[in-house]
């Protein structure tokens with residue numbers, strides 16, 4: 001007999017097709033979001049979900065507030081809102097949050113764990129149903145090699161390396177707890193793959209007040225995270241770009257893009273970035289400000305671009321003089337936060 005999860009269970013895994021089908025009839029039109037007080041409450045709920053996703057310390061609780069249907073709808077709406085914002089980092093944060101939340105329920109839900117028995121019980125049936133919908137034949141102790149290799153590619157722990165694994169008849173042995181970690185990764189990848197949605201501009205316009213509020217909170221959180229701008233913590237690649245500019249060298253488009261997005265993300269405002277470019281020999285104020293505003297999302301499109309990761313920096317020849325810390329990071333912004341932390345600790349000690 002096909003397993004039918006309860007509405008409460010579905011609200012814990014709102015990305016499942018069964019969960020979306022569950023609310024389809026109730027939310028056949030999105031007009032009520034803007035005409036009904038209940039709709040406005042739902043928009044608020046979706047915005048809170050995104051704000052929780054961008055909070056460094058996340059808290060998951062077994063009980064949801066409000067109805068299961070609202071919880072599922074809040075999930076779907078939050079994906080529409082981040083699609084309107086169109087910021088890659090924000091989308092990454094939301095999908096990671098959803099995957100972590102599902103992991104929390106898979107691992108910790110007490111009631112299900114009480115029902116859990118090896119190979120049977122409602123909890124196990126739910127876990128199998130989720131794995132099936134995610135398209136992987138994962139059991140509590142093994143997973144097909146092909147699925148395993150794809151899933152562990154972004155995971156950096158040594159224990160996931162194939163050389164540290166037992167292989168048998170095309171399957172990789174896993175521990176029961178690792179099953180949840182692999183499911184979490186699968187959820188993250190699948191949820192990320194579908195975003196951003198193509199949302200009609202008329203709908204984004206109606207959501208604009210909420211989106212503006214969200215952008216403000218997001219900007220504040222990013223600034224809190226990066227703190228005051230400290231040039232001494234810049235990674236070698238960014239230092240090299242600043243030095244080149246100061247020496248009057250014209251930067252390539254890729255170099256300008258990397259430098260502008262980096263400085264914007266760590267909290268430098270568009271005018272200060274523009275002033276930096278004034279050192280460039282071909283400086284043109286109007287053109288420079290247009291480019292800076294376009295890249296930082298203040299121009300017409302509203303899209304904020306992200307600093308390229310180290311792999312992309314290498315491809316464009318911008319990874320200059322990498323040092324020991326570079327070996328531990330995969331993104332110039334991670335270098336910056338790590339270096340700031342390092343300098344702060346060293347400062348306290350001295």
Ligand code: SF4
Nearest residue numbers: 235237310313319326
């Ligand atoms: S490894 Fe990354 S952070 Fe270090 S210099 Fe290269 S691009 Fe910059």
